[in-house]
Amino acid sequence: MRYAQLVVGPAGSGKSTYCSAVAQHALDSKRQIDVVNLDPAAEYFNYQPTIDIRDLIHVQDTMENEDLQFGPNGGLIFCMEYLLENADWLREQLGEQEDDYILFDCPGQIELYTHLKVIRKLVNLLQSWNFNLCCVYLIDVQFMTDGAKFISGAMSALSVMVNLELPHLNLLTKMDLLSKSTKRQLDKFLEPDSHALLGDIELNHSWFNDKYKRLTDAIGELVEDQSLVRFIPLNLKDEENMADVLLTIDNVIQFGEDQDIKTKDYEALDDE
Ligand SMILES: Nc1nc2c(ncn2[C@@H]2O[C@H](COP(=O)(O)OP(=O)(O)OP(=O)(O)O)[C@@H](O)[C@H]2O)c(=O)[nH]1
Numbered sequence: 001m002r003y004a005q006l007v008v009g010p011a012g013s014g015k016s017t018y019c020s021a022v023a024q025h026a027l028d029s030k031r032q033i034d035v036v037n038l039d040p041a042a043e044y045f046n047y048q049p050t051i052d053i054r055d056l057i058h059v060q061d062t063m064e065n066e067d068l069q070f071g072p073n074g075g076l077i078f079c080m081e082y083l084l085e086n087a088d089w090l091r092e093q094l095g096e097q098e099d100d101y102i103l104f105d106c107p108g109q110i111e112l113y114t115h116l117k118v119i120r121k122l123v124n125l126l127q128s129w130n131f132n133l134c135c136v137y138l139i140d141v142q143f144m145t146d147g148a149k150f151i152s153g154a155m156s157a158l159s160v161m162v163n164l165e166l167p168h169l170n171l172l173t174k175m176d177l178l179s180k181s182t183k184r185q186l187d188k189f190l191e192p193d194s195h196a197l198l199g200d201i202e203l204n205h206s207w208f209n210d211k212y213k214r215l216t217d218a219i220g221e222l223v224e225d226q227s228l229v230r231f232i233p234l235n236l237k238d239e240e241n242m243a244d245v246l247l248t249i250d251n252v253i254q255f256g257e258d259q260d261i262k263t264k265d266y267e268a269l270d271d272e
Protein backbone atom coordinates (compact mmCIF):
# COMPACT_ATOMS: atom_id res chain seq x y z
CA MET A 1 0.00 0.00 0.00
CA ARG A 2 0.97 3.62 -0.54
CA TYR A 3 -0.60 6.66 1.08
CA ALA A 4 -1.53 10.07 -0.22
CA GLN A 5 -3.39 13.26 0.49
CA LEU A 6 -5.01 15.05 -2.42
CA VAL A 7 -4.64 18.65 -1.30
CA VAL A 8 -7.37 20.72 -2.97
CA GLY A 9 -9.23 23.98 -2.42
CA PRO A 10 -9.92 27.42 -3.87
CA ALA A 11 -7.16 29.64 -5.22
CA GLY A 12 -4.95 31.02 -2.51
CA SER A 13 -6.50 28.90 0.26
CA GLY A 14 -3.01 27.80 1.36
CA LYS A 15 -2.52 24.44 -0.36
CA SER A 16 1.15 24.86 -1.26
CA THR A 17 1.96 26.39 2.13
CA TYR A 18 0.20 23.46 3.83
CA CYS A 19 2.15 20.90 1.78
CA SER A 20 5.43 22.54 2.61
CA ALA A 21 4.57 22.79 6.33
CA VAL A 22 3.39 19.17 6.57
CA ALA A 23 6.51 17.87 4.79
CA GLN A 24 8.68 19.90 7.20
CA HIS A 25 6.68 18.78 10.23
CA ALA A 26 7.09 15.15 9.13
CA LEU A 27 10.82 15.61 8.72
CA ASP A 28 11.05 17.03 12.25
CA SER A 29 9.34 13.91 13.58
CA LYS A 30 11.60 11.62 11.51
CA ARG A 31 9.01 10.72 8.91
CA GLN A 32 9.21 11.18 5.20
CA ILE A 33 6.33 12.80 3.40
CA ASP A 34 6.98 13.86 -0.19
CA VAL A 35 5.23 16.58 -2.14
CA VAL A 36 4.20 16.29 -5.79
CA ASN A 37 3.34 19.52 -7.59
CA LEU A 38 0.29 19.01 -9.79
CA ASP A 39 -0.24 22.72 -10.50
CA PRO A 40 0.90 23.40 -14.08
CA ALA A 41 0.61 27.14 -13.44
CA ALA A 42 2.55 27.22 -10.18
CA GLU A 43 5.07 30.02 -10.02
CA TYR A 44 6.37 29.75 -6.52
CA PHE A 45 6.18 27.30 -3.66
CA ASN A 46 8.33 26.70 -0.69
CA TYR A 47 9.19 23.01 -1.02
CA GLN A 48 11.26 20.74 -3.21
CA PRO A 49 8.76 18.64 -5.21
CA THR A 50 9.77 15.03 -5.90
CA ILE A 51 7.65 15.21 -9.06
CA ASP A 52 6.58 18.36 -10.89
CA ILE A 53 3.83 18.42 -13.53
CA ARG A 54 5.59 21.41 -15.09
CA ASP A 55 8.28 18.99 -16.30
CA LEU A 56 5.54 17.43 -18.44
CA ILE A 57 3.50 20.49 -19.37
CA HIS A 58 3.31 24.13 -18.31
CA VAL A 59 0.14 26.18 -18.61
CA GLN A 60 2.15 28.73 -20.57
CA ASP A 61 2.70 26.08 -23.29
CA THR A 62 -1.04 25.87 -23.92
CA MET A 63 -1.44 29.64 -24.05
CA GLU A 64 1.47 30.29 -26.39
CA ASN A 65 0.79 27.37 -28.70
CA GLU A 66 -0.60 28.70 -32.01
CA ASP A 67 -3.14 25.89 -32.34
CA LEU A 68 -4.38 25.95 -28.76
CA GLN A 69 -4.33 29.61 -27.71
CA PHE A 70 -5.98 28.89 -24.38
CA GLY A 71 -6.55 31.44 -21.65
CA PRO A 72 -5.23 30.61 -18.18
CA ASN A 73 -8.34 28.68 -17.04
CA GLY A 74 -8.93 26.58 -20.14
CA GLY A 75 -5.18 26.04 -20.34
CA LEU A 76 -5.12 24.61 -16.85
CA ILE A 77 -7.89 22.13 -17.61
CA PHE A 78 -6.10 21.17 -20.82
CA CYS A 79 -2.93 20.48 -18.78
CA MET A 80 -4.78 18.23 -16.33
CA GLU A 81 -6.33 16.28 -19.21
CA TYR A 82 -2.90 16.06 -20.83
CA LEU A 83 -1.57 14.60 -17.59
CA LEU A 84 -4.25 11.88 -17.72
CA GLU A 85 -3.42 11.11 -21.33
CA ASN A 86 0.21 10.77 -20.27
CA ALA A 87 -0.56 8.80 -17.13
CA ASP A 88 2.42 6.54 -17.85
CA TRP A 89 4.70 9.49 -17.24
CA LEU A 90 3.22 10.03 -13.78
CA ARG A 91 3.21 6.33 -13.01
CA GLU A 92 6.88 6.06 -13.88
CA GLN A 93 7.76 9.12 -11.82
CA LEU A 94 5.88 7.75 -8.81
CA GLY A 95 7.70 4.43 -8.97
CA GLU A 96 6.40 1.54 -6.93
CA GLN A 97 7.87 2.10 -3.50
CA GLU A 98 5.72 0.49 -0.79
CA ASP A 99 4.68 2.70 2.13
CA ASP A 100 5.39 5.96 0.31
CA TYR A 101 3.43 8.90 1.68
CA ILE A 102 2.71 11.70 -0.77
CA LEU A 103 0.98 15.07 -0.76
CA PHE A 104 -0.44 16.05 -4.14
CA ASP A 105 -0.44 19.85 -4.29
CA CYS A 106 -3.30 20.55 -6.71
CA PRO A 107 -4.23 23.68 -8.69
CA GLY A 108 -6.60 26.26 -7.21
CA GLN A 109 -9.33 26.14 -9.80
CA ILE A 110 -12.39 25.07 -7.89
CA GLU A 111 -14.34 23.68 -10.90
CA LEU A 112 -11.76 20.91 -11.11
CA TYR A 113 -13.15 19.53 -7.84
CA THR A 114 -16.80 20.54 -7.88
CA HIS A 115 -17.85 19.93 -11.50
CA LEU A 116 -15.25 18.40 -13.77
CA LYS A 117 -14.29 14.75 -13.91
CA VAL A 118 -10.58 15.10 -14.63
CA ILE A 119 -9.45 14.96 -10.98
CA ARG A 120 -11.93 12.17 -10.27
CA LYS A 121 -10.25 10.20 -13.09
CA LEU A 122 -6.83 10.93 -11.63
CA VAL A 123 -8.10 9.60 -8.30
CA ASN A 124 -9.17 6.35 -9.98
CA LEU A 125 -5.71 5.99 -11.48
CA LEU A 126 -3.93 6.61 -8.20
CA GLN A 127 -6.17 4.10 -6.48
CA SER A 128 -5.39 1.53 -9.16
CA TRP A 129 -1.71 2.15 -8.41
CA ASN A 130 -2.30 1.13 -4.80
CA PHE A 131 -2.66 4.55 -3.23
CA ASN A 132 -4.89 4.91 -0.17
CA LEU A 133 -6.15 8.41 -0.81
CA CYS A 134 -7.90 11.07 1.15
CA CYS A 135 -9.14 14.44 -0.04
CA VAL A 136 -7.96 17.34 2.10
CA TYR A 137 -10.07 20.37 1.25
CA LEU A 138 -8.54 23.63 2.38
CA ILE A 139 -10.61 26.72 2.89
CA ASP A 140 -9.44 30.12 4.09
CA VAL A 141 -11.03 30.67 7.49
CA GLN A 142 -11.68 34.30 6.63
CA PHE A 143 -14.35 33.08 4.23
CA MET A 144 -16.12 31.19 7.04
CA THR A 145 -16.61 33.79 9.72
CA ASP A 146 -20.30 34.61 9.36
CA GLY A 147 -23.38 32.44 8.95
CA ALA A 148 -24.00 33.05 5.26
CA LYS A 149 -20.35 32.54 4.36
CA PHE A 150 -20.16 29.41 6.50
CA ILE A 151 -23.13 27.82 4.73
CA SER A 152 -21.67 28.71 1.36
CA GLY A 153 -18.31 27.18 2.38
CA ALA A 154 -20.08 24.06 3.66
CA MET A 155 -21.89 23.72 0.33
CA SER A 156 -18.66 24.04 -1.65
CA ALA A 157 -17.04 21.38 0.55
CA LEU A 158 -20.05 19.16 0.01
CA SER A 159 -19.86 19.48 -3.80
CA VAL A 160 -16.23 18.41 -3.68
CA MET A 161 -17.10 15.43 -1.45
CA VAL A 162 -19.85 14.32 -3.80
CA ASN A 163 -17.78 14.83 -6.95
CA LEU A 164 -14.56 13.15 -5.82
CA GLU A 165 -16.12 10.35 -3.75
CA LEU A 166 -13.09 10.10 -1.48
CA PRO A 167 -12.66 10.02 2.27
CA HIS A 168 -12.75 13.73 2.95
CA LEU A 169 -11.46 16.23 5.50
CA ASN A 170 -12.04 19.96 5.58
CA LEU A 171 -9.32 22.13 7.05
CA LEU A 172 -9.71 25.81 7.92
CA THR A 173 -6.46 27.52 7.03
CA LYS A 174 -4.82 30.76 8.19
CA MET A 175 -6.20 30.42 11.73
CA ASP A 176 -3.27 32.54 12.91
CA LEU A 177 -4.85 35.59 11.23
CA LEU A 178 -8.11 35.48 13.24
CA SER A 179 -8.75 37.91 16.05
CA LYS A 180 -9.89 36.50 19.42
CA SER A 181 -13.46 37.69 18.95
CA THR A 182 -13.76 36.24 15.45
CA LYS A 183 -12.36 32.97 16.79
CA ARG A 184 -15.14 32.87 19.39
CA GLN A 185 -17.72 33.53 16.70
CA LEU A 186 -16.23 30.71 14.60
CA ASP A 187 -16.35 28.27 17.53
CA LYS A 188 -20.13 28.56 17.49
CA PHE A 189 -20.22 27.39 13.87
CA LEU A 190 -17.77 24.55 14.31
CA GLU A 191 -20.23 22.63 16.45
CA PRO A 192 -22.83 22.61 13.70
CA ASP A 193 -25.88 24.35 15.06
CA SER A 194 -28.21 25.77 12.50
CA HIS A 195 -29.59 28.26 15.01
CA ALA A 196 -26.17 29.76 15.55
CA LEU A 197 -25.67 29.88 11.81
CA LEU A 198 -29.03 31.25 10.91
CA GLY A 199 -29.35 33.67 13.80
CA ASP A 200 -26.47 35.37 12.13
CA ILE A 201 -28.23 35.98 8.85
CA GLU A 202 -30.44 39.03 8.90
CA LEU A 203 -32.69 39.75 5.98
CA ASN A 204 -35.23 42.41 5.19
CA HIS A 205 -38.72 41.06 4.67
CA SER A 206 -39.55 40.58 1.05
CA TRP A 207 -41.00 37.77 -1.02
CA PHE A 208 -37.57 36.64 -2.19
CA ASN A 209 -35.91 36.94 1.19
CA ASP A 210 -38.63 34.91 2.95
CA LYS A 211 -38.20 32.13 0.44
CA TYR A 212 -34.42 32.44 0.59
CA LYS A 213 -34.51 32.23 4.37
CA ARG A 214 -36.62 29.05 4.27
CA LEU A 215 -34.09 27.50 1.87
CA THR A 216 -31.17 28.59 4.06
CA ASP A 217 -32.99 27.20 7.13
CA ALA A 218 -33.42 23.87 5.39
CA ILE A 219 -29.78 23.71 4.30
CA GLY A 220 -28.60 24.69 7.78
CA GLU A 221 -30.71 21.95 9.36
CA LEU A 222 -29.51 19.39 6.85
CA VAL A 223 -25.88 20.22 7.55
CA GLU A 224 -26.53 20.03 11.28
CA ASP A 225 -28.74 16.93 11.41
CA GLN A 226 -26.66 14.79 9.11
CA SER A 227 -23.31 16.06 10.41
CA LEU A 228 -22.50 16.29 6.74
CA VAL A 229 -19.56 18.61 6.85
CA ARG A 230 -17.11 19.28 9.62
CA PHE A 231 -14.24 21.72 9.60
CA ILE A 232 -10.99 21.24 11.46
CA PRO A 233 -9.04 24.38 12.32
CA LEU A 234 -5.45 24.26 11.11
CA ASN A 235 -2.78 26.48 12.57
CA LEU A 236 0.57 25.92 10.90
CA LYS A 237 2.30 27.82 13.70
CA ASP A 238 1.06 25.38 16.34
CA GLU A 239 3.02 22.10 16.26
CA GLU A 240 0.51 20.32 18.48
CA ASN A 241 -2.36 21.25 16.19
CA MET A 242 -0.32 20.10 13.17
CA ALA A 243 0.38 16.76 14.84
CA ASP A 244 -3.34 16.29 15.65
CA VAL A 245 -4.43 17.09 12.11
CA LEU A 246 -1.83 14.76 10.62
CA LEU A 247 -2.86 11.96 12.97
CA THR A 248 -6.50 12.42 11.99
CA ILE A 249 -5.58 12.16 8.31
CA ASP A 250 -3.28 9.17 8.94
CA ASN A 251 -6.23 7.37 10.50
CA VAL A 252 -8.45 8.16 7.55
CA ILE A 253 -5.96 6.73 5.04
CA GLN A 254 -5.06 3.92 7.45
CA PHE A 255 -1.42 4.90 7.53
CA GLY A 256 0.40 2.97 10.24
CA GLU A 257 -2.38 0.42 10.73
CA ASP A 258 -0.49 -2.13 8.73
CA GLN A 259 2.37 -1.99 11.24
CA ASP A 260 -0.10 -2.68 14.09
CA ILE A 261 -1.50 -5.67 12.29
CA LYS A 262 1.97 -7.05 11.65
CA THR A 263 2.88 -6.80 15.35
CA LYS A 264 -0.42 -8.36 16.35
CA ASP A 265 0.26 -11.28 14.00
CA TYR A 266 3.58 -11.89 15.70
CA GLU A 267 1.96 -11.71 19.13
CA ALA A 268 -0.64 -14.25 18.02
CA LEU A 269 2.14 -16.55 16.82
CA ASP A 270 3.99 -16.21 20.12
CA ASP A 271 0.89 -17.34 21.98
CA GLU A 272 0.60 -20.55 20.01
N1 LIG B 1 -0.86 33.93 7.79
C1 LIG B 1 -0.96 32.84 7.02
N2 LIG B 1 -0.80 32.96 5.70
C2 LIG B 1 -0.92 31.84 4.94
C3 LIG B 1 -1.18 30.57 5.51
N3 LIG B 1 -1.25 29.65 4.52
C4 LIG B 1 -1.03 30.34 3.37
N4 LIG B 1 -0.82 31.65 3.61
C5 LIG B 1 -0.55 32.70 2.61
O1 LIG B 1 -1.60 32.72 1.66
C6 LIG B 1 -1.09 32.93 0.34
C7 LIG B 1 -1.50 31.78 -0.58
O2 LIG B 1 -0.89 30.60 -0.11
P1 LIG B 1 -0.54 29.37 -1.06
O3 LIG B 1 -0.02 28.29 -0.18
O4 LIG B 1 0.27 29.79 -2.22
O5 LIG B 1 -2.02 29.01 -1.55
P2 LIG B 1 -2.44 27.98 -2.67
O6 LIG B 1 -3.75 27.40 -2.23
O7 LIG B 1 -1.34 27.03 -2.96
O8 LIG B 1 -2.66 28.95 -3.90
P3 LIG B 1 -2.86 28.54 -5.44
O9 LIG B 1 -1.89 27.44 -5.73
O10 LIG B 1 -2.57 29.80 -6.17
O11 LIG B 1 -4.27 28.13 -5.58
C8 LIG B 1 0.42 33.07 0.48
O12 LIG B 1 0.73 34.42 0.53
C9 LIG B 1 0.70 32.38 1.81
O13 LIG B 1 1.85 32.93 2.44
C10 LIG B 1 -1.33 30.49 6.94
O14 LIG B 1 -1.59 29.43 7.54
N5 LIG B 1 -1.21 31.66 7.64
Ligand SMILES: [Mg+2]
Nearest residue numbers: 015016039042
Ligand atom coordinates in the same frame (compact mmCIF):
# COMPACT_ATOMS: atom_id res chain seq x y z
MG1 LIG C 1 -0.41 26.46 -4.79
